[in-house]
Amino acid sequence: MTLSNTLRKSCLIALLCLGVGTAVAEGTDGVTPVLDLESLQPTREQMIASLNTVELLRRHHYNRIRLDDALSSEVFDTYMRHLDPQRSLFTAADIRDFEAYRHKFDDLLLAGDLSVGFAMHTRQLQRADQRIVYARRLLKEGVDKLDFTGDQSILIDREEAEWPADEQALQALWRQQIKDEVLRLKLAGRDTDAIQDLLEKRYANQHKRLSQTRSEDIFQNYINALAQVYDPHTQYMSPENAENFDINMSLSLEGIGAVLQSDNDYTKIVRLVPAGPAEKSKQLAPADRIIGVAQGKGEMVDVVGWRLDEVVKLIRGPKGSSVRLEVIPASNPPSDMTTREVALVREAVKLEDQAAKSSVLEFNEQGKEYRIGVIEVPGFYIDFKAYRRGDPDYRSTTRDVRRLLSELQEENIDGIVLDLRNNGGGSLQEATELTGLFIGKGPSVLVRDARGDVQVLDDPNAGVAYSGPLAVIVNKLSASASEIFAGAVQDYGRGLVIGEATFGKGTVQSIQPLNHGELKFTLAKFYRVSGKSTQNRGVVPDITYPSLLETVDIGESSLPRALPWDTIPAVPYRADTMLSPLIPQLIDRHQARAARDPEFVYTLARIDLNKAMQEREYLPLNEEKRRAEQKEFEDRLLALENARRKALGEELLTELDKDDPLEDASLLPGGEADEDKGEDPFLAETGHILIDLLELQRQVASAS
Known part of the structure; x- marks a missing residue:
């Protein structure tokens, strides 16, 4: 018809x-x-x-x-x-x-x-x-x-x-x-x-x-x-956009290292590429809006209302050149157009810059010394060129983590924290092989296609690289391969998953050339070995942390027409059931600590304040009333920050300024703490939870 x-x-x-x-x-x-x-x-x-x-x-x-x-x-x-x-x-x-x-x-x-x-x-x-x-x-x-x-x-x-x-x-x-x-x-x-x-x-x-x-x-x-x-990941790309796919989607890896998208009249940062100039600056965060771009010391060009590809052209440039961005921070209330200027030097992101790295946290609990090893995994990478030419020393996430595990165990660590915050995914092969380092041989993820056929992916290598206490810390920006790994650790009972519910991207896309442009479309869906989807809901942690991103539209569930969460039949796998009964006690201990921790108290109060600001339906067009609203918000913000500072024994502020920690993107959930500003409170608390686990396991062993 x-x-x-x-x-x-x-x-x-x-x-x-x-x-x-x-x-x-x-x-x-x-x-x-x-x-x-x-x-x-x-x-x-x-x-x-x-x-x-x-x-x-x-x-x-x-x-x-x-x-x-x-x-x-x-x-x-x-x-x-x-x-x-x-x-x-x-x-x-x-x-x-x-x-x-x-x-x-x-x-x-x-x-x-x-x-x-x-x-x-x-x-x-x-x-x-x-x-x-x-x-x-x-x-x-x-x-x-x-x-x-x-x-x-x-x-x-x-x-x-x-x-x-x-x-x-x-x-x-x-x-x-x-x-x-x-x-x-x-x-x-x-x-x-x-x-x-x-x-x-x-x-x-x-x-x-x-x-x-x-x-x-x-x-x-x-x-x-x-x-x-x-679904939101299915997209037609014109011939020009198809040719410049890397540029449009991630500014390629030679630029500032940020994934951008259009958001009404603004250009919004979706995520930061690990080890890229934007991520290293600690001044940019997901959901920040770019409103101006300047070359070196040149004039700032207002880009509100510009097309995404035009903004990208301004931001990209020769390696080693500088670019300045004027951004509205995501932490601003809806009516606040206060901006910050961020200067970046364009560079290519090298594989070694994105490689996993380790550190050790030291604790003293009731007179006993503990050492917790931390392995930060920015992405699931593999040097495909070296791998394909048969280079025996090719770099990959699994190889690097295996080496770091060996080094940490030689330092007599008491537990391992695998940090997957802000890890947007990468190689599916690496997610599968990394899982194998901790669970040994067995299925790690299921892939279901449009016909309903299910493929089981596993690590064929028997044996584990580390069998001790394990925690995986995730946040809202942990996506795709990160969710596959965290879901497998949780299903097998191999370790604790701690942090925020993950992004929720559990779909697989393919790009099909057309006579004119290309079509990227979803052709499969990921499932955990338990049969649960990682789609839409993400991986829900065993122990949750508060997050300022709770008040920002980030994650699969915020996308229109996202495919739903569902389940399929589980595959046979052997789960350790010893960890699950201890989780309620671990939650109680964590919550008792968090109630006394200035950082956690501050974050919860800030979430409530942000929600209150975002629940407003109307803004006055009366300048006096609008200024009064802004002052009320800033006064409440200042009070929260000073309460945090007082609890930490720090000097109180008389007003909010550009150097205030509230303006620091690293305080957004999962943002790495600046080394000059002290430890990452969320990472430190994860270490405390692992120590609680060790104590409870000893009590269980003693009782039995």
């Missing part, structure tokens, strides 16, 4: 006839940007690529979904979120026009008809053009002419808001958003002239970039509305 040509043509005319004039404001170079809508038409190559994408997803995606009216409705909703995530461009009348196609996308996609998707995107471009023209006209009147004394307020999150009734309501909303933008900059310490200059440049740049929209941009956005209905 497809639309007739006559009906389609008349509907498209209705979609396109808005009567919106072309832009009249000038760009930063004095040239008026022109939005050329006539050139934004689908090509034959794009039509064929869309048909190939539909067929690949129908036949091979893990999530077998029928392409019918129900799926069409979901594609419609996803596309609307892509086009207008904060419902601030389209009117209710626009949505009524679009609703005619809610149950037609399946027919259109099966026919390779891209016209409706392009028409809807075209209207979005027209509305975006209207908004920029309106903003620039308002700014031309002067920021100082805006009134910040009334009782107006603005809805913080408009994702589920009602669509503005008409164009008049749209303009009223745009005016509120611009006032909010100005207020945020005022509270961040910018004066009126600086705000005026910044916003004029920002909107001029956005206008220029809007006029550079290509047919390829529209096609990629539209076809991804289909792809991401299947």
